[in-house]
Amino acid sequence: MRELLAALERPVELLVAHGPEQTPLPGARDIDFGAETERIVRELSELSERLSVRVEQEPPGFERYPAVAVLPAGEDVGIRYYGLPWGYELGSLIGGVLEAGKLESTLQPESLERLAALDRDLAIDVFVTPT
Amino acid sequence: MLLAYKTALASPRIRAAAIEATEFPQLADEMEVWAVPRIVVDGVPQWDGSVPERVFLERILAAAFE
Numbered sequence: 001m002r003e004l005l006a007a008l009e010r011p012v013e014l015l016v017a018h019g020p021e022q023t024p025l026p027g028a029r030d031i032d033f034g035a036e037t038e039r040i041v042r043e044l045s046e047l048s049e050r051l052s053v054r055v056e057q058e059p060p061g062f063e064r065y066p067a068v069a070v071l072p073a074g075e076d077v078g079i080r081y082y083g084l085p086w087g088y089e090l091g092s093l094i095g096g097v098l099e100a101g102k103l104e105s106t107l108q109p110e111s112l113e114r115l116a117a118l119d120r121d122l123a124i125d126v127f128v129t130p131t
Numbered sequence: 132m133l134l135a136y137k138t139a140l141a142s143p144r145i146r147a148a149a150i151e152a153t154e155f156p157q158l159a160d161e162m163e164v165w166a167v168p169r170i171v172v173d174g175v176p177q178w179d180g181s182v183p184e185r186v187f188l189e190r191i192l193a194a195a196f197e
Contacts, residue, residue, distance in 0.1 A: 033154060063148075064155060064158075072140065077140055077143070078139045078145065078146025078147060079140070079148075080146070080148035081148070081149045081151075082148055082149065082150045082151060082154075083149075083153075084151060089132075089149065089151060092132040092133065092149050093149075095132065095133040095136065096132075096133070096136040096149075099136055099137055099140055100136075100140060105137060105140060105141040107137050107138070107184065108184060108185070110185070111185070111188050114192060115142040115144075115145070115188070116142075118142055118144045118145070118192065119144075120144065120195060121145075121146075122142075122144055122145045122146075122172060122173065122191065122194075122195050123145075123146050123147075123148075123173050123174070124135045124138065124139070124146070124148070124170065124171070124172055125147075125150055125162075125170075125171040125172075125174075126132050126135050126147070126149050126168050126169070126170055126171070127150050127152045127167055127168060128132060128149050128151060128152065128167050128168050129151065129152050129153055129167050130153070
């Protein structure tokens with residue numbers, strides 16, 4: 001993991017957003033999701049000098065909690081992870097961090113061309129599960 | 132998930148969120164999440180499952196211009 005994160009070409013900030021959380025389903029894991037999210041993100045950040053963590057209570061620009069925003073060079077480009085990033089889904093967050101740490105997009109040139117032609121805002125939500 | 136993040140990084144027009152479905156069951160119900168990954172664009176469910184980059188781009192841009 002440390003080796004992967006050594007590839008970061010620019011600083012990446014992880015903003016942990018705490019706020020009122022939804023009541024978990026009956027019988028759900030007895031976990032403080034917010035505290036656990038913060039713990040995981042802090043541990044991750046210790047693996048690279050280019051990674052930093054900020055923790056805020058209900059910052060603007062978040063729809064639910066807990067949440068993590070990935071900020072390349074401290075800039076909010078709209079990358080969010082809602083929920084506890086554990087299990088398989090920790091990989092999604094780390095993938096986002098690694099991509100945010102790159103100076104150049106790893107998308108194909110044709111994809112970048114198509115995106116450049118986009119003339120309206122678009123919100124992509126991807127529902128995931130940890131297993 | 133990574134493709135969504137990559138597009139958000141590459142375009143100032145796009146924002147991308149991963150949502151842990153088991154933790155936000157009401158929202159997951161509203162978006163009729165029965166399989167993951169489920170891709171939703173502007174609040175409208177689009178498809179389930181991972182697809183290659185070219186197909187991902189085609190589908191989200193098609194959704195944008197619906």
